[in-house]
Amino acid sequence: MNETTREDAVLVLLDVAARIERRLDNALSMTRGISFSEYRLLKALAGAGTRGVMRVDLAEAVGLTASAVTRALRPLEKIGVVATEKHERDARCSLATLTPAGAELLSDAERVVADGLDAIPMKGLSLERLVALQAELAKPRQAPARRGMIRAHRDPTSGQEGAS
Amino acid sequence: MNETTREDAVLVLLDVAARIERRLDNALSMTRGISFSEYRLLKALAGAGTRGVMRVDLAEAVGLTASAVTRALRPLEKIGVVATEKHERDARCSLATLTPAGAELLSDAERVVADGLDAIPMKGLSLERLVALQAELAKPRQAPARRGMIRAHRDPTSGQEGAS
DNA sequence: TATGAATACTTGAGCAGTCAAGTACTTTTA
DNA sequence: TAAAAGTACTTGACTGCTCAAGTATTCATA
Known part of the structure; x- marks a missing residue:
């Protein structure tokens, strides 16, 4: 029971x-x-500051696949809230950034979200517990990377590091 | 902040x-x-006992639209885990029930879910709070039904009443 | 230094849901 | 009792995602 x-x-x-x-x-x-x-994509971009963010990291940050990010970003570029530039040292990467228009849209959207959240009494539900739970769930599912099979050449100078 | x-x-x-x-x-x-x-559909059907459950109530129980329930139920009928019969007094309704095969599938599935949940440390996250939150969110969004616009002829003898 | 493996991204096909509109039926009401 | 309104369900068109496969590039290594 x-x-x-x-x-x-x-x-x-x-x-x-x-x-x-x-x-x-x-x-x-x-x-x-x-x-x-x-909204989550814009937020993740804003969290990365002026550095561009790779599709894969964006995907990780918002809980989508890279494929979904590719498709989702296209209309956002089209309306001018997101811009994409090439990584200068790795031609595979395209780095997305928030345009000024995007930052403005995001801050408007944040107000909308805050208003929406006002109707939801979250108090008493501890953020710490949720974060712990999230960390637990984000662990690799199985085959815990037996050899040194870590992400290879992530470049500290441009790939985002804290877009969460 | x-x-x-x-x-x-x-x-x-x-x-x-x-x-x-x-x-x-x-x-x-x-x-x-x-x-x-x-899985959730099967569970909702099981919760209704031997009474059949209407599509709309099933939809409400699992958080889908009636449309999605219609489509989701079809393959389940085809493989014989769900059966549908007509409501004897209201020809609009079709009442879904769990077949014995369906009950068996469900109990297998429940074991799978329980196993999956074992890896997730939910302790400390109070069910009461979540239920309160759910109730809050389930409230009608706006236009609180000004005249006596309540569900008309829900029949106590067959429509489900506790499939949650 | 050529070759194989890994990585970043994109694309095609498919799936599971949504909404809007339509059908069939039942209840309400004038 | 006929017309209007509400309800249950289904269907068509669409969306937003997934996975698998393909391209281009970079890293690792023999």
């Missing part, structure tokens, strides 16, 4: 998350014409 | 939920060939 309680908790957690996400998504798309995913 | 902290908490919550859902979905589809949505 305790088993059931824990599963119920998880089911409720998932349900709550879905509702919050849908609510924020609606608010954003109605008032600013962007989706919640796009 | 407190504003930011709360938004961060929500963002982390959504992230955690997405990771858990993906993990369970993978586990279920690899071992039992069903998605997490399908």
Whole structure:
């Protein structure tokens, strides 16, 4: 029966998350014409400052695949809120940055999100626990990288390091 | 800055939920060939006992639209884990029930989910808070039903009442 | 230094959901 | 009791994601 309680908790957690996400998504798309995913992308870009961010890191930051980021970024570039430039030393990478227009859109969107969140009483739900849970879940699933199979040539001078 | 902290908490919550859902979905589809949505549908059907459940109530229970339930139920019927019969007094409704094969699949799937959850330390995250949050979020968004616009002819004898 | 492996990104195909509109039926009300 | 309104479900068109495969590039190594 305790088993059931824990599963119920998880089911409720998932349900709550879905509702919050849908609510924020609606608010954003109605008032600013962007989706919640796009909002998260803009936020991740802003978090990287003036450095450009690679697609893969963006994907990691917002919980999408690189493929999804490629597709999501295109319209954002088209409307001029995101710009892409080449990495000067690694031609494979294209680094995305927030334009001034993008920064403005983001700050508008942040207000929308804050308003949306006002209706949601999160107090009592500890951020620490959630972060711990997140870290736990972000661990590699299996095959814990037996040899030195670490990301090879990440360049400290330009790839983002703290877009979370 | 407190504003930011709360938004961060929500963002982390959504992230955690997405990771858990993906993990369970993978586990279920690899071992039992069903998605997490399908699992939730089966569970909702089981919760209704022998009574059939209407599409709309199923949708409400699992957080999908009636449209999505219609589409999701079709393959489940095809493989024989769900059966549909007509409501005897309201020809609009089709009532879904779990077949014995469906009940068996569900109990297998429940084991898979329980195993998947074992890796997730949920302790410290109170179910009560989550449920309160869920209730809050489930409230009608706006236009609180000004006249007596309540669900009309819900039949106590067959429509489900506790499939949650 | 040539070759194989890893990495960054893009693209094609497919899937699972949404919304809007349509059908069939039931209830309300004038 | 006929018309209007509401409800249950389905369908068509679309979106936003995924995975798998392909291209271009860089790193590692024999």
